[in-house]
Amino acid sequence: MIARELASWALGLDEVPAPVAEAAARHLLDGFGTALAAARTGAAAPAIEVARGLGGPPEAAVLGTDDLVSAPAAALANGTLVHALDFDDTHAGGLVHATAVVLPAAFAVGQQVGASGRDVLAAAVAGYETACRVAAAAPHGFHERGLHATMVAGVFSSALIGARLLGLDAETTAGALGIAGSQAGGLLAFLGTGASTKQLHPGFASQSGIVAARLAAAGATGPETVFDGPRGVFDALSAHPADPASILDGLGERWETTRIGIKPYAACQLSHATIDAVRDAMAREPFGPDEVAGVHAVVHPDSAPVVCDPGRDLTRPAGPYAAKFSLPWTVAALIADGNLSVRTFEPDSIARPEVSRLAARVRWEVATEPGVVAADAPGRVTITLTDGREVTGSVPRSEGGGDRPLGRAALLAKFAGNAGVPPAEAEEFAHLLDTLGEQPDAAVVVRAAARLARPTHSEQEN
Structure with a gap:
């Protein structure tokens, strides 16, 4: 058995x-x-x-x-x-x-x-x-x-x-x-x-x-x-x-x-390849949200039902989680803001009408030959600008996994941002986990996390 x-x-x-x-x-x-x-x-x-x-x-x-x-x-x-x-x-x-x-x-x-x-x-x-x-x-x-x-x-x-x-x-x-x-x-x-x-x-x-x-x-x-x-x-x-x-x-x-x-974005993993493809396009030829006439993405067939479900409003998400699971809204927020952060998916952010209008211009087609599981799939987008130009972007898979792992510096920066602590304290906490196998009591990590969460750190960040 x-x-x-x-x-x-x-x-x-x-x-x-x-x-x-x-x-x-x-x-x-x-x-x-x-x-x-x-x-x-x-x-x-x-x-x-x-x-x-x-x-x-x-x-x-x-x-x-x-x-x-x-x-x-x-x-x-x-x-x-x-x-x-x-x-x-x-x-x-x-x-x-x-x-x-x-x-x-x-x-x-x-x-x-x-x-x-x-x-x-x-x-x-x-x-x-x-x-x-x-x-x-x-x-x-x-x-x-x-x-x-x-x-x-x-x-x-x-x-x-x-x-x-x-x-x-x-x-x-x-x-x-x-x-x-x-x-x-x-x-x-x-x-x-x-x-x-x-x-x-x-x-x-x-x-x-x-x-x-x-x-x-x-x-x-x-x-x-x-x-x-x-x-x-x-x-x-x-x-x-x-x-x-x-x-x-x-x-x-x-x-x-x-x-x-390891995720670089606080959104559904199945949107990450498309997000990275849009970032690739933005790096190739910078443009602003007002210049975007339309976005066309190629999406894995197992991703589409989760992040492109036409049965729900993908342009005006019902809440933060609905936004995280809407590829059109997430792509629109990225183009509008230039990045994606935890703050992107807070209620006042997802209520922005200008992002919803941009999300309505995002279209997709389902890949006919995916070849890999959805979270390992490549990302491909074509962005049509109002002057008729087309900007393409592509990635072999999303950042953070496979042959595109998140580097140590990026991981520590993500932790420091999430915990609201200075880089030195992030390094110190990371060392505890790097040496977990040598710790006589694993609870030392839990106690260290509690210290990081005390109000002084939030005050430092603010």
Whole structure:
């Protein structure tokens, strides 16, 4: 059974190869940064309020605070914090936000049991491999069914992380994966509204995975056939035929942790290739928004239903998340402002009529021969100016992943901006994660994040 083999591998993972550990440290740094940005802007306030209300034994901290609640409650808040601005990383093969479900479980349970940095790092890598591989076994299959792959796959990674850190054996861990499968879900119904449910999905997944591990430890059982079927997660939740065996393919030899991309923009990953293509066009021949007569983009067939859905108003988004998932509006905002930032997607920004008018001039066609998964697809645009000139732009794939990874300087700048701290403090925090495997207590990272979030830093930024 896949669940048993995956559990055995994860529990036996002892030495994490240096390149994999380095990749995990990069993504954990990015995740702490996006969480601190959400904390600073209040983007995850409801989840934090509920986590505090749930309380429980003082096991783990809500990120950016000194508040201790139960590990499942902390994971609910922290998963929401990491993902609240949709600025967190993405694994292209499964289109899954891996750190949003890995970081909360690893540090909440790690803090609960007093785990070392080495233990948390190994658990996190096992979680990264699980989330990415489960989602990639059914590329866009969950999305096509109307489900968020991050939540579907995330319950399994969080359960595995929890089981490893709690010291469960392989049989019990496989059972935890089976229990987690009954909590997989996450509706994409938010796409046409201003609802914030997508922000909550990683929190739900992290919380549910930890609870699944605890239930297994207490004697509850789950089906080890959760991946193999019949009536397993792929049979029930994927709209396309899946390849469950690929979860184990090259496990421990090919590391998906090193293939996760880091976002330079706080918008849906499926728009990033087009965004970069527009930036390429703007660099080739500068022009202003008033000079744009029309924009024509070539979009991957799996991207179009998500960011170009004609069934909703793509020019006047219903809320920040609707704007992040509108390719026309995002492209228009980029042309209007010259860049995209977290500020771009705040309510007063998305209400600008001049951006909506420009978004109405954005058209697209679906690529007939995509060749690659959507998040790895090339970007191509043609921008027609009012004087009749045409400016083209193209990129082989979006920046941040694949052969276009975000460099160290850009990653640190992103973290410093998200956390609202000077570069020197960003470097200091990054060093903690670079040396996570050497830390006797992984909670030192959580405490450092709380210090960065204290009001003096916001005052410095202002």
